[in-house]
Amino acid sequence: MPDGSIAVTAKFGRKRDTIVAAATELLNREGVKGMTLAKVAERVGLITTSVTYYFKKKEDLAAACFLRGIERIETVVAEAQAGGSPEARLEILLDRYLALKGRVLSGQEPPIPVFSDIRALTDEPHRQVLEAYLRLFRAVRELLRGTPDHAGLHGTAFTQMVLEQLHWLQAWLHRYPEAEFGEVRARMHDILLRGLGAPGQAWSPRPLDPAAIHPAEGGQRETFLLAATRLINQQGYRGASVDKISASLNVTKGSFYHHHSAKDDVVVSCFSRSFQVVRAAQDAALALPDADAWTRLSSAAAALMGFQLSPHGPLLRTSALSALPEGMRVEMVAQSNRLSERWAAMIADGAAEGSLRPVDPFIAAQMFNAGLNASSDLPVLLGGVTAHQLVDLYARPMLTGLQPA
Numbered sequence: 001m002p003d004g005s006i007a008v009t010a011k012f013g014r015k016r017d018t019i020v021a022a023a024t025e026l027l028n029r030e031g032v033k034g035m036t037l038a039k040v041a042e043r044v045g046l047i048t049t050s051v052t053y054y055f056k057k058k059e060d061l062a063a064a065c066f067l068r069g070i071e072r073i074e075t076v077v078a079e080a081q082a083g084g085s086p087e088a089r090l091e092i093l094l095d096r097y098l099a100l101k102g103r104v105l106s107g108q109e110p111p112i113p114v115f116s117d118i119r120a121l122t123d124e125p126h127r128q129v130l131e132a133y134l135r136l137f138r139a140v141r142e143l144l145r146g147t148p149d150h151a152g153l154h155g156t157a158f159t160q161m162v163l164e165q166l167h168w169l170q171a172w173l174h175r176y177p178e179a180e181f182g183e184v185r186a187r188m189h190d191i192l193l194r195g196l197g198a199p200g201q202a203w204s205p206r207p208l209d210p211a212a213i214h215p216a217e218g219g220q221r222e223t224f225l226l227a228a229t230r231l232i233n234q235q236g237y238r239g240a241s242v243d244k245i246s247a248s249l250n251v252t253k254g255s256f257y258h259h260h261s262a263k264d265d266v267v268v269s270c271f272s273r274s275f276q277v278v279r280a281a282q283d284a285a286l287a288l289p290d291a292d293a294w295t296r297l298s299s300a301a302a303a304l305m306g307f308q309l310s311p312h313g314p315l316l317r318t319s320a321l322s323a324l325p326e327g328m329r330v331e332m333v334a335q336s337n338r339l340s341e342r343w344a345a346m347i348a349d350g351a352a353e354g355s356l357r358p359v360d361p362f363i364a365a366q367m368f369n370a371g372l373n374a375s376s377d378l379p380v381l382l383g384g385v386t387a388h389q390l391v392d393l394y395a396r397p398m399l400t401g402l403q404p405a
Contacts, residue, residue, distance in 0.1 A: 012054075015054065016054050016064075017110075018044055019040060019044055019046075019051060019054055019055070019061070020061070020064050020065055020068055020110070021110030021111075022040050022043040022044050023035060023040045023061050023062070023064075023065050024065045024068075024069070024110055024111050024112075024113050025043070025110070025111055026039055026040060026043070027062060027065050027113055027114070027117065028111055028113060028114045028170075031117050031120060032058075032059070032062045032117050032120035032121060033120060035058065035061075035062060036058060037051045037052065037055070037058050037061065040061065059121055059122065059123075059125040060125060062121060062125065063121060063125035063126075063128055063129050065113045066113050066115065066118055066121075066129045066132070066133075067128070067129060067132055068113075069112045069113040069115070070115075070129075070132045070133055070135075070136050072100065072112065073097070073100075073112070073136060073166070074135075074136055074139060076093065076096040076097050076100060077093065077136065077139045077140055077143065078139075079092060079096050080092040080093035080096060080143055081142070081143065083143075086143070086144055086145070086402070087189075087193060089143040089144075090143060090144075090162070090189060090192060090193070090402070091185070091189050093140075093143060093162075093166075094185045094188055094189055095182075095185050097166050097169075098169075098173075098181045098184060098185050099181070100112070101169055101173055101181075102178040102181055105173070105174060105178070106178065112170075114167070114170065115133065115167060116167075116317060118130060118133060119234060119235050120235055136163075137159060137160075137163065140159050140162060140163055141155055141156070141159040143162075144158060144159060144162075144402070153385075153389075153393055154393060154397070157393040157394050157397065158397055158402060160374055160394075161370075161371055161374060161394065161397065161398060162192065163374075164370045164371070164373060164374035165188065165192070165367055165370050167370075168366065168367075168369065168370035168373065171318070171366070171369075172362075172366045184363065187359065187360045187363050188363060188367065190359065191359055191363070191364055191367055191401070192367075192401060192402055193401050193402050194357065194401040195357075195397075195398075195399050195400040195401030196294075196297065196347065196350070196356050196357060196359060196364060196399050196400075196401075197294050197298075197355070197356060197357065197399060197400060198294065198350075198354055198355055198356055198357050199357075201294050201355060203298065203396050203399070203400055204295070204298075205295070205298040205299040205301070205302035205303075205391075205395070206288055206291065206295060206299045207299075207302075207303070208281060208284040208285060208288075208299055208300070208302075208303040209284060210303075210306075210310070212280055212283075212284045213277055213280045213281050213284060213303055213304075213307060214277070214307070214310070214312045215273050215276060215277060215312060224245070224266070225266070225269055225270050225273050226312065227245055228245050228266050228267070228270050229270045229273070229274070229314065229315075229316045230314070231244055231245055232267065232270065232316060232317070232320050233314060233316065233317050233376055245266070264328055267316075267320060267328075268328055268331075268332065270316045270320075271316055271320075271321075271332045271335070271336075272335070273316070274315040274316040275335050275336070275339060277304070277307060277312075277315060278304065278315070278339050278372075279339060279342075281300045281303050281304050281307075282300055282339070282342055282343075282346070284299075284300070284303070285297070285299045285300035285303070285346075286346070292350065292353060292355035293346055293347070293349050293350025293353060293355045293356055294350055294355035294356055295355075296346060296350075297343075297346055297347065297350065297356070297368075297399065298395070298399055301368070301371075301372075301391075301395040301398060301399060302391045302395045304372055304375075304395075305372075305375055305387070305390045305391045305394055305395040306387040306388075306390070306391060308375050308376050308387075308390065309385075309386065309387040309390055310387065313376075314375075314376040315372065315373075315376060317373055317376055318336060318369075318373055321333060321336070336369075339369075340365045340366065340369055341365070343364075343365035343368050343369070344361040344362050344364070344365035345361070347359065347361045347364045347365060347368075348361040367398075368398070371394065371395075371398040374394075375390065375394050375395075
């Protein structure tokens with residue numbers, strides 16, 4: 001017979017794992033602020049006080065979700081270290097991570113948390129999770145050893161892009177059956193290494209008129225939307241309360257509600273504003289005279305990266321979509337998908353004319369979206385980076401590829 005204390009410990013561990021799995025599902029749908037111990041208890045058939053036996057506070061449980069997800073990705077990264085070259089290590093990383101996502105989608109394993117909501121944690125849980133994520137970041141960066149500028153800012157930027165590509169799979173991988181994950185891996189690997197430009201294409205984006213891209217709406221409403229966008233990007237949807245948004249502008253909550261009926265309406269307006277900027281950049285790039293698709297795509301990417309650090313930026317991170325009410329979320333996802341389809345059309349046109357490589361337009365467009373979504377974090381990672389540097393560190397490798405030495 002097994003030792004009784006061992007049996008009790010194993011039972012405790014299994015129940016704890018069940019709670020973390022249920023909490024992760026809620027976390028991905030409602031964010032740190034929306035996930036409550038009561039909701040988690042209901043999902044696992046316990047009363048709230050029973051959950052507190054395992055996790056005293058909600059933030060302790062949220063931190064456990066993030067830490068478990070980081071541990072699972074660290075296992076994948078450790079397996080990828082076996083590759084003998086940067087290309088091989090990156091390929092193994094994609095292969096093993098897609099296998100993990102396949103097990104998640106088939107229900108064999110619990111979901112991986114959406115890491116963007118780490119910013120909604122506070123105090124010791126935030127410090128603990130951030131320290132673990134930075135450890136993961138350094139491990140992924142080590143996969144790139146042997147590439148140009150590995151020790152410099154380019155290595156940091158490309159590491160951020162690779163991680164964001166993994167996280168962004170949550171948005172689109174479900175469209176593929178698991179039997180096709182090998183093809184997905186090969187296409188992602190090809191784009192990450194070689195970019196989108198046809199052989200011989202130089203990186204020379206044209207400047208787009210800033211006035212054509214910046215939101216046309218002015219006045220106090222625009223000020224509110226800009227403040228809300230920045231705060232949501234920093235603290236997540238649930239963390240950016242009406243009080244905080246109002247305080248950041250030194251206005252009362254009454255003034256806030258004079259312009260917006262509810263916070264959900266503010267987020268929808270922030271998304272509409274960001275979508276407007278992206279579509280305006282697409283329009284301006286497509287209107288460039290005597291330009292091929294490579295020039296148009298690279299010009300749009302450079303302009304949007306520059307917008308992130310402009311007085312009008314950044315764009316709202318699409319991770320905020322998961323916390324919106326279902327009806328609002330469906331419409332915002334539909335708008336986001338229309339912009340993605342337009343990127344895909346530009347990429348397909350470029351392949352047809354020969355200025356872009358023949359890549360999968362849908363996957364390339366999703367990877368392009370991931371790059372835009374992640375670029376708002378680079379100023380935090382790199383500290384004091386300029387708009388010009390952001391374009392060189394992020395937009396260029398996003399389109400030209402890793403190109404290891």
